[in-house]
Amino acid sequence: MRWRTAALLREAALNLWANGARSAVILLIAAAAVGGLGFLELQQADGLREFQDDYAAAGGYVAIVTRPNEPLDTGRCEALQERDGVVAAGSIRGTGTVSFASAPGVLFQSAAVTAGALQVWQPGIHVPPAPEGGSIVAGGAMASELGLATGSYTARAGEEPVLVAAVLRAERRNPQVQRWALDVSPAAGEAAECWVEFDRDAYRAGVDTLAAWFATGTQEPVVRPYFRRDEFTRDPGREFAQRPERFGWLAAGGLIAAVSVLSAWFRRAELGLYLALGTARSQLIGLLAIESALVLGLAAAGGLLWAFALQAAMHHPLPADHAWLAFRSAISGTLLGLVLAPAASALVARGSVAALLKDR
Amino acid sequence: MSVAQGLELREIWHRYGSHSPPVLRGVSMRVEPGESIALMGPSGSGKTTLLTVLGLLVEPTGGEVRLDGRVLPKKGAELARLRAAEFGWVFQSVNVLPRRSALDNAALGLLARGTASADAKRAAEGALEAVGIGSLARQPVHTLSGGELQRVCIARVLAARPRFILADEPTGQLDGANTEGVIAALVNNRPLGTSVVIATHDPLVAGHCDRVLRLVDGEIVPGGASR
Numbered sequence: 001m002r003w004r005t006a007a008l009l010r011e012a013a014l015n016l017w018a019n020g021a022r023s024a025v026i027l028l029i030a031a032a033a034v035g036g037l038g039f040l041e042l043q044q045a046d047g048l049r050e051f052q053d054d055y056a057a058a059g060g061y062v063a064i065v066t067r068p069n070e071p072l073d074t075g076r077c078e079a080l081q082e083r084d085g086v087v088a089a090g091s092i093r094g095t096g097t098v099s100f101a102s103a104p105g106v107l108f109q110s111a112a113v114t115a116g117a118l119q120v121w122q123p124g125i126h127v128p129p130a131p132e133g134g135s136i137v138a139g140g141a142m143a144s145e146l147g148l149a150t151g152s153y154t155a156r157a158g159e160e161p162v163l164v165a166a167v168l169r170a171e172r173r174n175p176q177v178q179r180w181a182l183d184v185s186p187a188a189g190e191a192a193e194c195w196v197e198f199d200r201d202a203y204r205a206g207v208d209t210l211a212a213w214f215a216t217g218t219q220e221p222v223v224r225p226y227f228r229r230d231e232f233t234r235d236p237g238r239e240f241a242q243r244p245e246r247f248g249w250l251a252a253g254g255l256i257a258a259v260s261v262l263s264a265w266f267r268r269a270e271l272g273l274y275l276a277l278g279t280a281r282s283q284l285i286g287l288l289a290i291e292s293a294l295v296l297g298l299a300a301a302g303g304l305l306w307a308f309a310l311q312a313a314m315h316h317p318l319p320a321d322h323a324w325l326a327f328r329s330a331i332s333g334t335l336l337g338l339v340l341a342p343a344a345s346a347l348v349a350r351g352s353v354a355a356l357l358k359d360r
Numbered sequence: 361m362s363v364a365q366g367l368e369l370r371e372i373w374h375r376y377g378s379h380s381p382p383v384l385r386g387v388s389m390r391v392e393p394g395e396s397i398a399l400m401g402p403s404g405s406g407k408t409t410l411l412t413v414l415g416l417l418v419e420p421t422g423g424e425v426r427l428d429g430r431v432l433p434k435k436g437a438e439l440a441r442l443r444a445a446e447f448g449w450v451f452q453s454v455n456v457l458p459r460r461s462a463l464d465n466a467a468l469g470l471l472a473r474g475t476a477s478a479d480a481k482r483a484a485e486g487a488l489e490a491v492g493i494g495s496l497a498r499q500p501v502h503t504l505s506g507g508e509l510q511r512v513c514i515a516r517v518l519a520a521r522p523r524f525i526l527a528d529e530p531t532g533q534l535d536g537a538n539t540e541g542v543i544a545a546l547v548n549n550r551p552l553g554t555s556v557v558i559a560t561h562d563p564l565v566a567g568h569c570d571r572v573l574r575l576v577d578g579e580i581v582p583g584g585a586s587r
Contacts, residue, residue, distance in 0.1 A: 018458070276455075278445065281440075354417045
């Protein structure tokens, strides 16, 4: 005395097809909810990725090691580059002040740095090997003041001209060296500071090991982040974990269920007819669930495709992990709607069958 | 000892809400296998309520409903099974699945009873032929007239071959010609052994039935008739 499964499936499909306008409205609303949620997640992830990139570009994963009143070993600093999770590492040692023939009387700081330090301050900077007469790397501000460019020559006061091997653009990661004249030297000898950049995921663990790595002198090394964390209040990880969109699947599922209940409300007489003809309430829920599954399946697929297409149309990247995030949220909302909708709709069909049949 | 076949109400009372007056007051009646009964009475006399109690759609406030001598349970799956297996309904307001075909609607009762789709369709086509609208089987119901729709409902009932057909003012919204057609389909073309109880105001309808029961203020009163 129960519907056969095949007949119930066919009945659900026929109901959807015959009432195309109603099905389309529910489908569109569900697709908008699911797709909108997916798109919001993509946008949120996109914004956080941009921030993350900007944060990294500004030196968010750079740490500086010093030792009060005692130099560091340049070799140990340079050796950090062999460790997993280290992007670049290099050292700097101040060598006093210098003036140039083209600007007599104007003093600039001078320092000896390793190539790794330049990579930390300006990732990807290319510094060719020094020619026979020697070369310097000019800080951006100094180059501007003296009218220097990569490949030009300049002369320290009282010395032979040297090649300007590169102009360092370090406004974001070390603005202090912008007015410095830098001699690139091999990793040997002593250094005042060791600059290390880590991969994002390796940063915290990497920073924790630096003190032990440099524990060779009589003084404890001091490790500090380039960014002061108390000044820089944005935390991408925390922002992601606390994003409002994380509750979006509840809202989307609730909206889908509400629309389904509204639709069921207008179908009270129809639901009553099924019951009056002997359909068990469990099978009525099953019928509604099949209808919901068919509509919501299409809505989820369509909504997500729309979200991805819109993201692409806005020329925003769509990495796999962002797509997965949007998919996960959207499908969670859809599944919640799929669970709530038939159950809530069945509540509409509770009570007297005779009363339902009279409702229109 | 032989068991009395048919449907029996014993001292049925019913009220909608604890503070409202009773709609049915101690109604007792039997529906014998194969007989047709017209329930007549003024509006508000309790005809529809009595039908819903007979059809197990409403649990009465008091009294017993017996089927083939057995007292029926008040609720539960057994009641739903009996409702589906033994009863067919025709309502005054046409109850159909909107925008579905006449054939889909006529097959619905059988499908709900677990009949395979192909068999249900075949039986529904036969029933639509029997009530004179076989040519409209593929038409969506919203394109049919009131009389045709009511015949679809009757075909749905006939296709399922229930033991009891309950009809609530089935001709209430029809003109004379359609009334004749519907009554012919419902009373005269019903399968052998099927009982019909029709709530009606129409003496023409009552004239086709074996018995007339008169209901006044929730009680069956003398003045009915038998053919």
